[in-house]
Amino acid sequence: METIDLTALRNYTRRTGQATHPDLLDARPLDHVNKIEIDEEHITVEYDEKITRFYNANEITHREWIYKYNDDPEFVAAVGKVIELARRHLKDLPENIACPPGCAECCSGYEPFVSKADVERIAGHFGMTYEETLRRYVVERPSADGFHVGWLRKVGDDIADQCVFLMGSRSGRHYCGIYEARPHDCRDFTPIGCGDVDAALPRKTAWKVGPAFAPKRRGRSPNGKRL
Ligand code: SF4
Ligand code: SF4
Structure with missing residues (x-):
């Protein structure tokens, strides 16, 4: 398990007043994202894990990382709200479309x-x-x-x-x-x-x-x- 600190990214946004552009992100770890979950306190990202089994050893090429961010409840709540809104719209859309x-x-x-x-x-x-x-x-x-x-x-x-x-x-x-x-x-x-x-x-x-x-x-x- 590894913790990825996004503080620098948020500081950049605070300093420049600009939203962080995806190009500025190191998005390589996302290549192997398996699941992202948001609750009131945590954002949890699970990465794929690829295990090649040998006779007497395993080679793990993509470790499973779990990233939890709970230092800034306001940030987590805001992201959670966006996800919730998106989910609600997805759910509401077929009903609301007419x-x-x-x-x-x-x-x-x-x-x-x-x-x-x-x-x-x-x-x-x-x-x-x-x-x-x-x-x-x-x-x-x-x-x-x-x-x-x-x-x-x-x-x-x-x-x-x-x-x-x-x-x-x-x-x-x-x-x-x-x-x-x-x-x-x-x-x-x-x-x-x-x-x-x-x-x-x-x-x-x-x-x-x-x-x-x-x-x-x-x-x-x-x-x-x-x-
Ligand atoms: S008819 Fe008008 S008020 Fe009724 S759902 Fe459609 S947009 Fe809304
Ligand atoms: S013109 Fe027809 S659709 Fe437009 S407000 Fe009047 S009744 Fe409603």
């Missing part, structure tokens, strides 16, 4: 920015003019660089209100009423690491969405009411 059908929690309390191209797409989807789409569905706040023209309206004034295009509710499931034409901001939204997920919804059941969002007609209804 939203549970009908969740759409992010379509409330979040205001997707829209570009001119987004408004044009939504206008084309409804067969409406650009100007009317902008007036009806967008809170106009052009960005300084002119790329965004504003954000999508909500059904009310509260920041937690839902997007004007969000559909469904009675079943507890929601869906986007303009899915094919939704803004890029919504397309780019990733469920990975999402903290808003509606955990009550099953992920595996098939669920058929309802009708698409239909803009209210302008004019008067047969009973004379303004639409």
